[in-house]
Amino acid sequence: MSTTSSDLPSPPPSEPGTVRDTWLADALSERYLAYALSTIMARSLPDVRDGLKPVHRRLLFAMRQLKLDPGSAFKKSARVVGDVMGKFHPHGDSAIYDAMVRLAQDFAVRYPLVDGQGNFGNVDGDNAAAMRYTEARLTEVAQRLLEGIDEDTVDFRATYDGEGEEPVVMPAAFPNLLANGAQGIAVGMATSIPPHNVDELCDALQHLIKSPDARIETLVDKVSGPDFPTGGILVESRESVIESYRTGRGSFRVRARWEVEPLKNGTWQIVVTEIPYQVQKSRLVERMAELLQARKLMLLGDIRDESAADIRLVLEPKSRNVDPDVMMESLFRQTDLESRISLNLNVLDKDNVPRVMSLPEALKAFLDHRHEVLVRRTNHRLGKIAHRLEVLDGYLIAFLNLDEVIRIIREEDEPKAELMRTFELSDVQAEAILNMRLRSLRKLEEIELRKEHEQLSAERDDLNDLLGNEERRWKVIGQQIGEIRRAFGKSTEIGRRRTDIGTAPSAVVIPTEAMVEREPITVICSEKGWIRALRGHIGADQEVKYKEGDGERFRVHAETTDKILVFATDGRFYTIGGDKLPSGRGHGEPIRLMIDLANDEDIVTIFPHKTGEKLLVASTEGRGFIVPADDVLAQTRSGKQVLGTDAKSKARVCIPVAGDAVAVVGTNRKLLVFDVADLPEMGRGKGVILQKYKAGGTLADVTVFKAEEGLSWSLQGGRRRTETDLTPWRGKRAGAGKMPPTGFPRPPRFT
Known part of the structure; x- marks a missing residue:
């Protein structure tokens, strides 16, 4: 009988530093599980609350510590990467810099979090310059993610070396998860979230505050689909979009934006101005050129890349008689001018558990986080107010007994203890009085202190009322979302919708003649069934050579775009494409190799359809x-x-x-x-x-x-x-x- 590791007793625990025996299967599973959890929670999956992975969160936090605010001067990227690697992220500098570069690319991130100066790559797929040459600072969007981080809004944990602290999650006043999307592959799971328009997200969030049980169809009316930084046209049916957002899994079909540019003499060309998300322009042009050379793009005559700052791909048709829509439909099917962007809303929830969420769940998770941030920020402010009021009460006592306070400070050996005993002050109040400047003893200062005391007392009462009124808290959150919408809405340059919502294309049947260059041919079929196509229309009196012992039986004028019909004695019709017939340079091929004609059957007639x-x-x-x-x-x-x-x-x-x-x-x-x-x-x-x-x-x-x-x-x-x-x-x-x-x-x- 075989024995497994589960059948045998586990060895007793050993002291640290000693060698102990263990089963290989147990050791492998234990270590692989640790690796998998590390990859899932600390590397590949974003947090649903701020939409950031640990490396991105550490980058933004380090840049804030370097005071790289949107209005400040740029600093070398190498300085930022060095701080992140030395304080927070014990991994290679190339991995950190690559993550930083992506946050600065306006063609990769819908709302960039890093404002880069220098060469940060391009849509052709070229790499960024080395970190010693580029500079960076935070953007306004990144500043919104960090807003309130010093006000006890989020938890902190020790860094990897225990010498500092880093935030577990950002306060995230900006819906970054859906606005910028995320891509990641973990162990046994992956995430793929396309970017969305923040104006539409804010509209949906405000609707969810008013109607927490809103139907998915209503939310899709507001969030109509992804909004890619590279533009394009979304051609997915509404039913498919609804189903994708309901389940958190699906895909979105995106097509390039194009227009017909008329030329002289009735000719025209197609100009592509936007390409699908995450498609490298240089690779797209290269691949189309390969297909063109292999004669697989039958309607396309030539392709040129005339791009400068903007994308401009020129597509010349092989013939001006080709319909532009038919030509583009064929290119959409054969090239990356049409691309599918997957949706897999797999994220870490607030308990650090990975799961696939629907659109309403992701939006509600963001709102719940904002509610928690508001409560914690309010409590932090109340603590600050309580401390300040305590100090102000001590100051007012000192003003009422100014002479005695001065005497105690001048004559007593332990003035702090004496002040606390004489005027029943707290330790905080006594310390504040001892640290008070002489210039603060002016009579006017007392008036200012009483005024500040009244204002802070009123603010404290207002904040206490806020904590006790949930409806009011949600109203405040709605106002904060409204501020985000005004700052990054569709009326702004960064907030305008770039990806248009188109209609799902019907099952367009591209006719054979549209895929083949139209040329006249003469179909020749011999008595022994050898078929070929000669170029041009050959007259009946023009001699055609056949194999010895063979002769002519059928001579039919047609075109390469025709379907050639073969009617046989068994009553069957067979169809052969005119462009599929063998060349007329030789004697052709046996027709029975092209159609399944029985050996005991013969051809009745051949003619073009x-x-x-x-x-x-x-x-x-x-x-x-x-x-x-x-x-x-x-x-x-x-x-x-x-x-x-x-x-x-x-x-x-x-x-x-x-x-x-x-x-x-x-x-x-x-x-x-x-x-x-x-x-x-x-x-x-x-x-x-x-x-x-x-x-x-x-x-x-x-x-x-x-x-x-x-x-x-x-x-x-x-x-x-x-x-x-x-x-x-x-x-x-x-x-x-x-x-x-x-x-x-x-x-x-x-x-």
Whole structure:
């Protein structure tokens, strides 16, 4: 019987510094769990309250200690990185500097937290300059995150070396988590939060204060979707957006912003002015050039990057006849001009527990944090007021007994103890009197002290009322959010919405002709079934070479954008793209390699598909019907069964319906003429009887013509004969017919 580590007794605990035996599985699991928790809570996942990871929080706190406020002078980035690494973040300087650089990039962060001076990288993906060359300071947004940090609004913990303290979380007067988003990969979990517009977030937060149980649909009316720093157009359906925000998981489809720029002589070009979030422009251009060279972007003629400070990608179409919308739709499908941004709202809650939150939960967590900050800040202010009032009470006692106070200070060996005993002062009051300056003994100072005492007493009463009134506290929080909205709202340059909300694109079907350059071709199929496409329209008198023992059977004029229809004796239609046919330089390829045509079946006819055309199909037993050409297109190599056949009959005819009369001739040389209207239109089947035959007779040929122009057929020598009086052969469908005029071809045929 096998034994596992759980079956054996654990070794007794040993003294520190001693060696103890332990199972490898237990040691690995213990250490891996510690590593995983460290990665999740101290590296990769942001806090739902301030939206920051530890490295970002330490960066901002260190910059505040260096007094790098928005109005102050810049300091070298190396100085900031050094302070962060030496005091708070015991990791490599490159990791710290990379995090700092990202906070300064206005194309990566919607509301930058670091104001950088120097080369901090660009949208092409170029790296920032070394930290010794760049300088930085905090932005107004970062200052809002730090607002009130010295007023006991958040908890502090010891730094890694125990020599200082760092904040556990920022007071965060700015909804940074959703405003700037976050990306991170931990152990067994990840987070991906796109940035949003802070004006919309503030609107939703104020609505949640009034209606805590607001429906997700109402919140989506206010937060319509992500707002990326690089702009673009969000093309996700409202239903999908609602579901993503409800579950905290989903994705958003973003497309580049483009416009048509007209040129002379009726030509035009596409200019892309905004690209999707987190797409490197240089890599995008490089990838599109590779696809263009590989002939996979059939509608695109050329691409140029004319960007300077702003993005300007010029896309030239291969032909001015291409529709711009169709061209861009094809590029969206094949390139990063369309990108999907994932949403995985996986964050640490206030108890440091990672979990996926919905949009309402994340917003409420921010509001709860702001409420806690308000209460703690109010209590801190009350403590300061109580201390100051205590000091002021001591000052007032000193003014009323000024001579005695001076005597005690001058004559007593222990003046502090004597003051406390004589006037019943506290230690704080006695210490304040002893530290009071002589100039403060002026009579006017007493008036100022009494005035300050009254003001502080009134403020204390007001703050006590605030602590006792929850409704009023939420009103104050709403006012604070309103201040953020005014400072960073849509009316400001930084707050204007950059990503437009578009409509979800429908399932646009890009026609084959839009993806292929239109060129004339001649489709050649030999007697032995070798098919190829020659450039241009080759005349019937122009010689074409074939393999020895082979010859011509079909010669059809078409274009590369056409769908070539192949009708076989089994009643199936096969479809081959005109651009997919082998080149005419050689002898081509066997057509059976392109379609799944059975070995015992043969080709009846080959012709290009024409939209809206109607076809007459008929079998050797004299049955047939009319079928729309659009209904015979096959999607697979196996073709599409249209005309029903069996062991006694094969498909014999497929011709376009280009008239109002039908002429049928059998192998018995009987001719019958009737109206096209007598034939039904079907999608599939054996059809109806066109002409009856006696035993052994079969259908020879069928043609459709205009009755007023008469029926014509070929004669020897290339001449044609036309018969206008068809009364002798007129009859009802399914009749036997009569012998044709003298000179009718043998075997009977019309072409």
